[in-house]
Amino acid sequence: MPQYLPNLTATGHGVYRLLRFVNGGLVRQFLADLERPEEAANRQFRALINAGSKCQFLREHGVEKIQTLADFRNAIPIRTHAEMKPWLDRVSAGEDGVLVRERTSMLLETSGTTGTPKHIPVTATWAKQVQEAQRLWTLALIRDHPNLQSGKALTMVSPAVHGESVGGIPIGSNTGRIRAAQPGWLKKRYAVPEVAMEITDPIARQYAVLRFGLATDVRSITTANPSLLLLLFRRLSEWREYLTQDLEGGTLRNGPAEGLPEDLRDRLEKRLEPTAPPDDWSPEKLWNLASVNCWTGGPARYFADRLQATLPNVSIRELGVTASEGSFAFPLAADWPGSVLWMGGHLMEFVDANGQEKWPWELEFGDRVRLIISTAAGLYRYDMADELEVVGHCLNTPMVRFVGKSGRYLNMVGERVSGAQVSAAISSLGVDIDGFTVGAIEGDIPAYVIGVEGKSIPDGFAQQFDSALSEQNVEYASKRKSGRLGEPLMRRLRQGHYAAYRARRVSAGAPEGQLKDPILACSREEWRMVVEDGGTP
Numbered sequence: 167m168p169q170y171l172p173n174l175t176a177t178g179h180g181v182y183r184l185l186r187f188v189n190g191g192l193v194r195q196f197l198a199d200l201e202r203p204e205e206a207a208n209r210q211f212r213a214l215i216n217a218g219s220k221c222q223f224l225r226e227h228g229v230e231k232i233q234t235l236a237d238f239r240n241a242i243p244i245r246t247h248a249e250m251k252p253w254l255d256r257v258s259a260g261e262d263g264v265l266v267r268e269r270t271s272m273l274l275e276t277s278g279t280t281g282t283p284k285h286i287p288v289t290a291t292w293a294k295q296v297q298e299a300q301r302l303w304t305l306a307l308i309r310d311h312p313n314l315q316s317g318k319a320l321t322m323v324s325p326a327v328h329g330e331s332v333g334g335i336p337i338g339s340n341t342g343r344i345r346a347a348q349p350g351w352l353k354k355r356y357a358v359p360e361v362a363m364e365i366t367d368p369i370a371r372q373y374a375v376l377r378f379g380l381a382t383d384v385r386s387i388t389t390a391n392p393s394l395l396l397l398l399f400r401r402l403s404e405w406r407e408y409l410t411q412d413l414e415g416g417t418l419r420n421g422p423a424e425g426l427p428e429d430l431r432d433r434l435e436k437r438l439e440p441t442a443p444p445d446d447w448s449p450e451k452l453w454n455l456a457s458v459n460c461w462t463g464g465p466a467r468y469f470a471d472r473l474q475a476t477l478p479n480v481s482i483r484e485l486g487v488t489a490s491e492g493s494f495a496f497p498l499a500a501d502w503p504g505s506v507l508w509m510g511g512h513l514m515e516f517v518d519a520n521g522q523e524k525w526p527w528e529l530e531f532g533d534r535v536r537l538i539i540s541t542a543a544g545l546y547r548y549d550m551a552d553e554l555e556v557v558g559h560c561l562n563t564p565m566v567r568f569v570g571k572s573g574r575y576l577n578m579v580g581e582r583v584s585g586a587q588v589s590a591a592i593s594s595l596g597v598d599i600d601g602f603t604v605g606a607i608e609g610d611i612p613a614y615v616i617g618v619e620g621k622s623i624p625d626g627f628a629q630q631f632d633s634a635l636s637e638q639n640v641e642y643a644s645k646r647k648s649g650r651l652g653e654p655l656m657r658r659l660r661q662g663h664y665a666a667y668r669a670r671r672v673s674a675g676a677p678e679g680q681l682k683d684p685i686l687a688c689s690r691e692e693w694r695m696v697v698e699d700g701g702t703p
Contacts, residue, residue, distance in 0.1 A: 167531045168558035170565065172200060172498050172506075174305065179312040185305055192298055193305070199509040200561040203527045206509035211235055214513060214540055217266045217291070223253055223546065239515075239523065242547045244538055247284050250548060257287050257544065260333020265544025272327070272336040272343065275675060276490035283675060285337060286490045292543035293347070295511040299493035300344070302508075303486065306498040307386075311456040311481070317385030318357040321345070322375065322394060324677040325363050339677040340490045341390075357382045361433050365426065368672035372401060373422040374434065377412050381441045384453040390485060390680045392460045392469040393601070397665055399449045399476060400600070406447060416440035455480045457500070464568045465585035465685045468593040468602075487568055490680075491550060492541050495566055504557040504567035513540040515547070516554070529556045529564045536572045574686055576604065578612040579650045581641040585685040591634035598622055601664030603696050605687035613652030617697040619659040628656040657697065667696060 174193050176186055186193060199206035215232060218224040224232070227241045247254075256264045258273060266289060273285040308314060326342030342363060345353070353360060358378040365371040376398060389395060402409070408421030416439045418431060426434075444452055458477060462470040462484045474482050486496030486505040492512045495505035507514060507526050516524045516535035524535065537550040551573060554566040569586055576583045588604050599620040607613050616631055624630070632654050636643035645651040664683075672678045687693035 168503070170499075170502060170506075170558055170560045172197060172560055173309070174302075174498070178309050181312060181315050182305070182309045185308055189301055189305060192301060196302055196510055197561075200506065200563045203507070203509045203563045204525070207513060207525060207527075208235065210509075210511075210513040210540075211238060213291075214542065214546075217268060217542060218544065218546075221263045221265055221267060221544075223265050223544070227546075235525070238540075239547075244517070244547045244549050246549045246551070250545065253544075254285065254287070258285050258331040258333055258335060260331070260335060265546075266542065268542070270335055270543075272338060273331055274340045274343065274490040275328075275337050276340075276677065276680070284490075285331065286545075287543045288343065289543045292492065292541055293343075295542060296493045297344075297347075299486075299488075299496055299508045299511055303496040303498075307457060307459070307483065310500065311386075313454075313456055314385045317383040317454065319355050320357045320375070320379045320384045320387045322389035322678060323363060324672075324680075325366075328675065339680075341677060341680065357384050359434070359437055361430070361437075364430060367422070367425070368669045368678060370422045370426060371678070372398060373405060373408070374418060376401060376405065377409060377418055377423070378438075380409060380413060380444065380452065381438065385455060386457045386459065387455065388459040388485075390461055390488075391682065392458075392462070392466055392473045392482075393664075393683050394668075394678065394681070395458065395460065395473055396469060396476070396600070397668070400665075402447055402449070402452075410443045412438075413441045413443045450477050450479065457481045457483050459483045459485055461485055461568070463504075463586070464570045465589045465683060467586065468589040468599075469683065471593045472598070487537070487552065487554065487566065489550065489552075490677075491539060491545060491548065492543075494537065494539065494550075495554075498560070502565065504555075504565040506560040506565045507563050509563060512542070514538070515540075526564055527562070531556055531558065534569065574688060576606050576614065576686060576688065578606050578608070579645050581639060581645050581651065583614075583635065583639050583642055587635065587638040588685055591631060591638045594634050594637070595627075595630050597624065597627065597630075600661070601659070601667075601683065603684050603687050603693070605690075605693040605697070607655070609652075611649065611652040614654040615657060616654060617657045617659050617663075617693075619661065619663045621661065623656075623658060628654045631656075659697070 219229050232238050232241050253264055257270055268289040268291060270287045272288045275283045275285055323341035323345050324339035326346040327336045327338040329337040331337055358375050362374045365374055405421050411420045412418055418434050458480055481500045483500045484497050487494040493508055495507045497505045514526055515538040518535050533556040535554055537552040537554055539548050539550055540546050551571050553569040553572045555569050556564050557567050558565040570584045574585060599618055602616055602618045604614055604616045607615055671681055684696040687696055
């Protein structure tokens with residue numbers, strides 16, 4: 167079993183030592199939990215029961231008989247979001263005492279590739295646990311990159327609030343919520359002011375991010391999905407003339423910014439001054455970047471590999487296993503193969519391929535498991551449908567890497583091809599691609615079809631993809647060799663297709679920074695929405 171150390175000692179450069187001192191209590195508890203994960207889980211369990219014991223959900227499940235972790239499992243079945251929805255809808259309607267005693271301060275909106283939005287409750291205790299995970303992740307980042315404090319941070323976040331539930335509870339994004347809750351001194355470190363998040367048009371908001379970012383010394387960039395950064399880098403070339411005019415004029419009124427409301431434009435331009443445009447517009451020369459932080463595993467692998475090729479001298483750091491539902495694991499070094507479970511946050515369980523339920527301390531190296539969570543915001547034994555692989559241990563706590571969404575496979579004749587395998591196959595080809603989606607055509611001999619956008623896609627790309635996917639999935643290779651799967655087909659998509667798809671999803675309310683790439687179209691409906699309807703008409 168590979169072993170890793172947290173390396174959060176009291177020694178290091180000045181800024182790290184200061185932050186380590188300020189977070190001393192948190193660090194000591196974190197290290198103790200890494201040594202004794204079972205004790206940490208029992209502590210979280212007792213807190214959950216205390217928070218919800220007088221509420222309707224736990225009363226309905228016989229809370230008076232729940233004394234141990236085993237009792238907890240026996241009393242409450244694992245549920246999907248759809249199965250939890252009756253209780254979550256009551257929370258959204260403003261009803262008190264449904265899941266936890268604590269007030270629901272807001273609802274976080276999240277959705278899948280084509281699914282209807284989910285609304286996840288936020289409480290103060292839950293928000294504190296998520297913040298603590300971020301503080302530990304950031305502490306390790308600062309330890310490794312002392313020069314970050316000399317410059318600015320560029321982040322892509324969605325509006326903190328964009329609506330209201332029927333019960334009057336604010337609805338917004340997790341990234342926006344996190345930024346809005348930060349102290350003023352920390353907000354000053356951001357290259358893009360918070361007011362820019364009021365830009366509702368996603369294309370104009372991207373333009374504003376680049377306009378502000380080009381005018382400052384950016385040392386780190388953070389957003390969940392690496393494909394969004396690659397899109398912004400392509401925008402640099404597309405918008406170079408407009409950005410040059412706005413940089414030289416100290417304005418925000420050209421190109422996509424032309425249609426901004428005047429009052430919003432005035433508030434933004436007050437923060438701008440004339441700036442010389444860069445001499446070299448290539449992404450690796452624009453800033454003194456030390457770290458880019460994003461998802462790197464599972465289906466994001468292809469785009470993370472391309473990002474690393476675009477920024478060969480910059481550290482690409484994994485954000486960890488995070489979602490609107492919470493923070494579950496994070497790395498403490500850029501070269502870690504995965505993320506250590508956050509035992510000080512939520513109560514976590516796992517289900518393996520045989521349906522066996524496991525606690526974190528029961529996981530073994532190489533296990534592939536599905537993540538089940540219980541949180542201070544009122545999710546009890548909630549199925550995240552995230553498939554994780556155990557890749558090592560940090561002290562006595564497992565480290566995991568994200569594989570993909572459980573059940574998200576192309577499976578026409580038993581091959582079970584995952585998004586991670588498709589991403590790895592595309593990455594191995596070394597072809598510069600802006601976006602891709604793989605679906606399947608039914609028939610006497612079913613076949614895969616890949617929709618792909620890029621300027622230099624070779625004519626034999628479908629055949630190259632076929633060979634590469636065969637290397638990633640032996641069952642696919644077997645089905646192809648036996649003729650049960652036909653030769654894959656390619657559909658070329660026009661330039662800007664995936665940018666248009668992303669803009670459409672963001673305009674519909676999807677969080678821009680967390681919007682996942684539609685690598686798999688697991689149904690005809692998904693293929694239609696992503697490939698046929700998702701781009702430019």
